[in-house]
Amino acid sequence: MSRNAPIGIFDSGMGGLSVWRELRRELPCESVVYLADGKNCPYGERSAEEIASLTRAAVEELLARGAKLIIVACNTATAMAIDMLRKDYDIPFVGMEPAVKPAALSSRSGVIGILATQAALAGGLFRATSARYSSQVEILSAVGEGFVEVVERGAEESPEAESLVRRVLEPMIEAGADRIVLGCTHYPFLEGSMRRVIGTREVELVNPAPAVVRRAKWLLEQSGELAEEGHKAELSFVTFADDEYLARLKARATNIDECR
Numbered sequence: 001m002s003r004n005a006p007i008g009i010f011d012s013g014m015g016g017l018s019v020w021r022e023l024r025r026e027l028p029c030e031s032v033v034y035l036a037d038g039k040n041c042p043y044g045e046r047s048a049e050e051i052a053s054l055t056r057a058a059v060e061e062l063l064a065r066g067a068k069l070i071i072v073a074c075n076t077a078t079a080m081a082i083d084m085l086r087k088d089y090d091i092p093f094v095g096m097e098p099a100v101k102p103a104a105l106s107s108r109s110g111v112i113g114i115l116a117t118q119a120a121l122a123g124g125l126f127r128a129t130s131a132r133y134s135s136q137v138e139i140l141s142a143v144g145e146g147f148v149e150v151v152e153r154g155a156e157e158s159p160e161a162e163s164l165v166r167r168v169l170e171p172m173i174e175a176g177a178d179r180i181v182l183g184c185t186h187y188p189f190l191e192g193s194m195r196r197v198i199g200t201r202e203v204e205l206v207n208p209a210p211a212v213v214r215r216a217k218w219l220l221e222q223s224g225e226l227a228e229e230g231h232k233a234e235l236s237f238v239t240f241a242d243d244e245y246l247a248r249l250k251a252r253a254t255n256i257d258e259c260r
């Protein structure tokens with residue numbers, strides 16, 4: 001595998017761009033192929049079998065495009081499929097880790113909140129990590145109802161988004177949570193609305209994306225597969241949805257890249 005081969009990133013939709021943004025900051029010389037399913041999004045209410053088979057289709061597509069490592073930038077797909085991927089394919093995979101540990105270790109109030117999709121919260125990864133810290137902190141969890149749809153539409157700064165966020169976040173904060181884990185890659189796009197709901201209260205949002213990208217970097221360093229210094233990154237985008245979706249995906253990524 002050539003060192004300058006691309007890193008593949010996959011999400012059910014545009015949420016994984018919150019990980020892509022970190023990747024561009026941390027590893028600007030790496031070529032990246034971003035695959036947003038888009039056609040079957042949201043994944044959060046689908047069955048484990050459906051999510052595994054959609055994830056497999058996405059991985060096959062990224063492999064066909066020469067990916068040297070794949071980041072599953074979707075907590076839901078990670079929860080349902082990462083073990084299968086590691087067993088069936090011969091390249092490294094990095095999944096989304098539920099950031100329960102940093103939230104639990106840094107909480108002062110002893111209460112933390114986890115926001116994720118229904119499927120991710122039901123998955124073994126969230127349950128096992130939560131069980132590990134449940135004697136140290138109280139862990140509240142909730143599904144971000146409607147969050148993914150609002151982000152897919154690009155409506156994250158709308159009054160509708162803020163009211164969806166308020167409905168889920170306010171009860172957690174009232175119950176004493178001072179750390180909120182963003183357990184779905186779409187949710188960091190709602191950070192503006194979340195901060196408005198939090199106001200002056202001392203509540204921190206915990207986004208696992210930087211740690212996930214550091215893990216990918218470390219793996220590539222270990223295998224000697226980091227892109228050459230000065231390599232000009234090629235950025236490509238793929239979707240199972242239509243051309244209109246692809247155009248919106250690219251526009252959003254360009255915007256993110258210019259602001260990084």
Ligand code: DGL
Nearest residue numbers: 012042043044075076185
């Ligand atoms: N962005 C995804 C995640 O991190 C999936 C959202 C969805 O498709 O429901 O879980």
